[in-house]
Amino acid sequence: MEETYVYVLSWVCVVISIACQLVGIEICSKIIKKGAGDISPIPFFAFFISACWWLRYGFMQKISTVIMTNVFGAVLQFIYITIYYIYSMRKSHVRRLVSISLVLLFSPLIYTRFYQLDNKVATQQMGTLCIFVTIVCYASPLATLTTVVRTKSCDTISFPLCFMNFLCAVSWVVYGSVIDNSYLALPNCTGVILGVVQFGLFCLYPSSASRTTTSTSQI
Template sequence: MEFLQLLSCACIVFTVGMFSTGLTDLKKMRTTRSADNIQFLPFLTTCLNNLGWLYYGLLKKDGTLILVNTIGASLQTLYILSYCHYTKERRRAWLQTLAMVCTLGVGWGYFSVIVSQGNVQLSQLGLVCSVFTISMYLSPLTDLMEIIRTRSVERLSFPLAVATFLTSTSWTLYGMQLQDFYIMVPNTPGIVTSLIRFFLFWSFGPADQSTPSYKPVSI
């Protein structure tokens, strides 16, 4: 039980830390009064993912999932609203946000009204959340292929790679302890992609370590 509590604390600290990296973009938007060169889609997909896992945590009565994803969804909502405020393409941003809200509404209606409550509801929701999380972890693979082609790690953030590795590992171990494959399995690709990033840093990093070629995370 003590090990499970330790893993729970690790999941909370590492995951909230990873979500907080978006504060870099928030600071940039507030400083420049612009959302140029800021990616909006990751805010939407992460928020959607957080709300899905929050619902799963509520059904499972898992305090760790509830706390982490409540904080995550709140931060992503802040990033979304800030982007919509500072972007020049507000109509497009609001339409994308509306599409996310509609998706949430349809999902909530399906799992709350159509699907029978109990194990079936929990299993189907866990499966959907798992598939969505895996797709998020695998989505940067195209960028990694480009890095291999150019032999440059400028577009990568080493602190974010470390945060992703620690977060994925802690959630994988947490899922193993709970014997919950819906938590354990989708976080395994996060470990793999983080190890790939570490290998790329090791392979293509500069000989002079005082001048890193990667993109740092600054808040």
């Protein structure tokens, strides 16, 4: 019975995580129609690095759920970054982010593969990095926080992304706790908290579309 529960829960995590990654399609459609504008590319880069690092950790720990989720995620984020670059007016800025991201991405992968000979220590180090990058990913929609406060609008933050991040965090907290893997559970606890913070921003500074809908309903 317990094995069935864990199996079902693992697939719930996979489905929600994939759905979370697909939210980027909504963001990219806006970019294609209106250009990148004030939309930050940082979430795309953060999620790409996260997917690659978690993929490495998944292979080290032989956790198929983590492997499946992050293969799909890495491919999608690469596509999103490509679309952002094509429609961005600040291509030099995106190229700098690509260079920084590649250094951040490959440094720990090379180190844990070729320089850290103790596999247990390498796994712990990779897991610690994954915790850090996951927290960054959950916080990445806040990259445009100054714009949100200045304009008093959450137009530059994707509500579907924040909502799916929250659901994703909750599912992985439960799964990580069930299989007793703190590397999966801990960063997603932070994700739940950051999700609540982002929901608070949408309450304080609703998007212009929401304000328009509210005003129309009052007429």
